[in-house]
Amino acid sequence: MCPDTKTPEERDTFFSRRDAIPQFGDLSKKMAMAAVPLGILTAMPKVAKADTVSLIGVLNFALTLEHLEYRYYQTGLYANVITAADRLIFQKVRDHELAHVKFLQEVITYVLKGTAVAQPVFDFTAGGAFSPFTDYPTFLALSQAFEDTGVRAYKGQAANVKESDVVLTAALSIHSVEARHASMVRRLRTKKGLDTVKGWITNNSRGTLPAPTQGIYTGEENVSHGGVNVISLTGIDAGAVSEAWDEPLTDTQVLGIASLFLA
Amino acid sequence: MGDLEKHERAHREFFKAALGNMAIGELDVDFSAIDFNSRDSVLNAAKTFEDLGVAAYNGAGQFIESSDYLLIAGKIVSVEARHAAAIRDLINPGSADFAGDDLIDANGLERTLTFSQVLTAASTYVTTPIDFSQLPS
Numbered sequence: 592m593c594p595d596t597k598t599p600e601e602r603d604t605f606f607s608r609r610d611a612i613p614q615f616g617d618l619s620k621k622m623a624m625a626a627v628p629l630g631i632l633t634a635m636p637k638v639a640k641a642d643t644v645s646l647i648g649v650l651n652f653a654l655t656l657e658h659l660e661y662r663y664y665q666t667g668l669y670a671n672v673i674t675a676a677d678r679l680i681f682q683k684v685r686d687h688e689l690a691h692v693k694f695l696q697e698v699i700t701y702v703l704k705g706t707a708v709a710q711p712v713f714d715f716t717a718g719g720a721f722s723p724f725t726d727y728p729t730f731l732a733l734s735q736a737f738e739d740t741g742v743r744a745y746k747g748q749a750a751n752v753k754e755s756d757v758v759l760t761a762a763l764s765i766h767s768v769e770a771r772h773a774s775m776v777r778r779l780r781t782k783k784g785l786d787t788v789k790g791w792i793t794n795n796s797r798g799t800l801p802a803p804t805q806g807i808y809t810g811e812e813n814v815s816h817g818g819v820n821v822i823s824l825t826g827i828d829a830g831a832v833s834e835a836w837d838e839p840l841t842d843t844q845v846l847g848i849a850s851l852f853l854a
Numbered sequence: 855m856g857d858l859e860k861h862e863r864a865h866r867e868f869f870k871a872a873l874g875n876m877a878i879g880e881l882d883v884d885f886s887a888i889d890f891n892s893r894d895s896v897l898n899a900a901k902t903f904e905d906l907g908v909a910a911y912n913g914a915g916q917f918i919e920s921s922d923y924l925l926i927a928g929k930i931v932s933v934e935a936r937h938a939a940a941i942r943d944l945i946n947p948g949s950a951d952f953a954g955d956d957l958i959d960a961n962g963l964e965r966t967l968t969f970s971q972v973l974t975a976a977s978t979y980v981t982t983p984i985d986f987s988q989l990p991s
Contacts, residue, residue: 676948683950690962746928750921763912763931764963770935771953771964778943789857790940791933816926817872825867827860835861836929837936 642754647705649751652842653762654695656744658710659849660737661688663723666715667734670724677779681734684772691765698761714854720803731780736804738773739792740840740848743807745769747839770837791834806848810838858900858937865930872926881982897945904938905957906967906975907931913966917990935964 664685667673673681696707715723715733723730745766752758774790781788786798795812797804814822814832821832840848870877889895911931918924939952958964967975969989977984 679950680948680952683953687953687958687962690960694961694963742932746925746932749915749924749928753916753918753921753924756916760912760916760966761963763915763928764966766928767908767912767931767935767964768953768958768962770932771939774936774939775943775952778940790936790943791857791861816868816929817922819868819871821864821868824871825864827864831857831860832864834857835864835933837932838929839925 643703643705646752646755646758647699647703649748649842650695650699650703650758651705651708652748652846653745653765654692654699654708655711656737656741656845656849657688657691657695658708659713659852660741661685661692662710662713663715663733663737664688667724667730672724672727672730674727680775680779684734684775687768687772691768694761694765698758712854713852715852717803717851721801728780728783728785731776731783731785732800732804735773735776735780735788736800736807736848738769738776740807740845741769742766742773742837743840744842744845746837747841747845749839789834792837793830794833803851804848806844807840810840813838855896855900861933861937878984879982881980881984883979884981885979887978894945897941901938901941901945902975904934904941906972907934908938909957909965909967910969910972912964913968913972 664681668678668681668685699705699707715721721729721733723733745762749759749762749766752762777786777788778790780786780798786800788796788798792808792811795805795808795810797808800807812829812833813836814820814829816836821827821835822829825832885899888899908931911927911934915924915927915931918927942951942954943949945951968991969986970991973984973986
């Protein structure tokens with residue numbers, strides 16, 4: 592748990608907005624900074640340099656995924672592959688992913704004084720395997736894949752950022768938004784008769800998603816938590832118990848999935 | 855809704871087992887404000903509970919000292935968020951309410967609530983007094 596940050600000495604080490612913006616007159620930076628609540632900057636306690644380096648690494652990992660998602664949705668909206676009725680759903684998702692990109696860039700750059708990873712070049716066809724921007728069912732399938740991956744990715748990093756209350760809380764606050772996205776896209780695919788999935792993941796099922804996405808769902812069948820087998824404990828069926836907990840993925844596992852979509 | 859009941863029961867029984875004799879006792883509920891003959895009333899109560907649950911876990915995370923327990927809480931909160939999105943989609947199908955601006959700010963961050971805020975909100979539906987004076991504020 593982070594040390595109490597309320598002493599006058601420690602207040603002096605907080606990052607102020609003025610310190611954080613090298614060129615105060617630069618309007619675009621001011622507008623970017625406006626998105627980061629003042630509380631985040633002033634609440635940032637003194638973090639040892641080594642800890643900052645590892646936090647930067649974790650947030651750059653998250654930023655890579657957010658870049659992927661933002662670029663995916665922005666391209667999909669621009670390509671007009673999304674049906675008119677569903678556009679506002681994906682505009683909202685796109686807006687969130689863009690906000691996440693900007694937020695993470697700001698925290699890495701201005702709060703942790705690190706270098707934010709550049710946006711990678713993506714190939715959402717995965718070398719020609721998929722046509723998400725001309726085939727709407729494929730667009731929806733990959734959207735589900737990315738959102739379910741994002742949930743597992745953030746979950747896998749929570750323990751790695753827990754030394755900073757502020758960064759952990761921010762990560763949790765992004766993680767639940769990705770879970771909402773995932774639930775909505777899954778439900779949308781089912782409503783359209785493309786699959787029979789619910790908002791939550793049943794066993795390790797990828798449903799009708801293509802085989803290369805199985806890695807996103809493997810492990811989700813887990814029914815034991817903290818040494819407790821919840822089926823034995825409750826008599827509730829395995830499918831329902833598996834649905835009630837989502838599982839983490841390591842950064843290596845996540846980047847393995849994401850690498851399918853790197854150009 | 856049947857799925858939600860099973861999931862929440864699984865969570866409840868898990869926490870009772872994990873906490874053992876440290877677990878809070880049974881709570882008496884007051885659902886008199888909910889009309890169980892009205893789909894709208896039931897769904898709106900469900901939405902309140904699920905959204906509250908997400909904000910509660912998000913706010914509590916920083917106070918969990920053990921990485922193992924933090925992971926367990928993390929595994930549950932995303933399911934509550936999936937629930938919340940589903941309920942909101944049932945209430946206003948096909949809209950952007952599943953991840954509404956009422957909960958998610960300009961940075962794309964979902965709201966967090968303090969222990970006090972959560973328990974105060976929950977107390978509308980719980981008649982058993984809950985002492986949260988020992989929780990961090």
